[in-house]
Amino acid sequence: MPGHGRSANVDGGLNEWCDEIIKILPDNPILLGWSLGGLLAINIAKKIKISQLILLASTPKFIKDSDWNYGIDADNFEQFSNTLQLNLSKGLKRFISLQTDNKAQLKSLNRSIDALPASPNALSQGLDILLKSDLRKLLKQLTIPVQVILGKRDTLVPVDIVKWYKAQNISLTLLNTGHLPFLHPDFELSII
Template sequence: MLYSRTTGTGKDLVLLHGWGFNSDLFNDLIARYQNQYQITVIDLPGHGRSSVVDGDLDKWCDEIIKLLPDNPILLGWSLGGLLAINIANKVNVSQLILLASSPNFVTTVGWHYGIDAKNFHQFSDTLSLNLSKGLKRFVSLQSQNKTQLKSLNQSIDTLPATTIALNQGLKILLQRDLRQQFEQLDIPIQVVLGKQDTLIPIEIAKWYKQKNTSVTILNTGHLPFLHPDFELRII
């Protein structure tokens, strides 16, 4: 069973977090926008307070879909963005917002906007040696706000992801290519990228713009929604 909670008033907005974290990552974002939107957050399978879900990307998305309100704005960060693309091909979504995300995270023949698979494995292996310590170091490189970091670190310590879910998530990130599904979407899409992101090359902005997708670039890393200049823009 997946954990979710809903707060606020307004148009439905659903937030999907990324690998290794949980929905508490969005607490500051919720506090900022809960008077404008009815916000639902969901812990991904095996992350935070959610149970493990056997299976791959589609199984994860099918469970998430059960918790979605009708025709929501769907926001996905990192791995959550990959899930959001897949979900938007399965059910009605009014708008898609991708934060530091890509339809294909790994470099392949003809696709130069990802990270080398070997480097990706090294990154994940380093984190997995001590997940709590690795994630804390990761977020410390993304924000200088001590209050924000304290809250994030507490969430990382108290709600760790399961090993099974971490392995499932890595498999999704390394193996799934959703470029075709992305190109099939006929809804407003906006993308927010970090100029200093080491996981999503900023060059992918060219590809998104070729697909007539709105792109915003912030002077930040892989957590652009923590940047003070980040703003939700609902089309």
């Protein structure tokens, strides 16, 4: 993702980030998007031909409102956003500590956060994408295979969203994990 890890910053929002990612994709890829990356993957699936979309701990709309009960309360999101913007490393480490009780995994993830932090610009843009994006209609319009993998204990993507995904006839896998389902021992089997 732009501005994360070793990727360069890209000014803009959802479309600009997706356009940058599209530049490096092979023809007819399988896209897997985790969390915010799921929004990017849905949007990319609208722009180019892909063979399959896998959403990992993701939702087409992250913020709860009057017609969407499967998101984060706007006040809680603002508090989370403020915490991250005040101290990115500390905020991410606190968030991750709530997602796993495996101390070895936690240490490894914390080292990764310190080694490859997101830039403040990318953080701000990513939070804005999470706050403003509503890709429900777009996801419903896709004609490619879509698979969703969720964690039953996820604090950002409520497990109740299963009802909405099932109503869209989307293939669904639930793991006994939080917002980091790739830490679950059966994760690799669930995406095959």
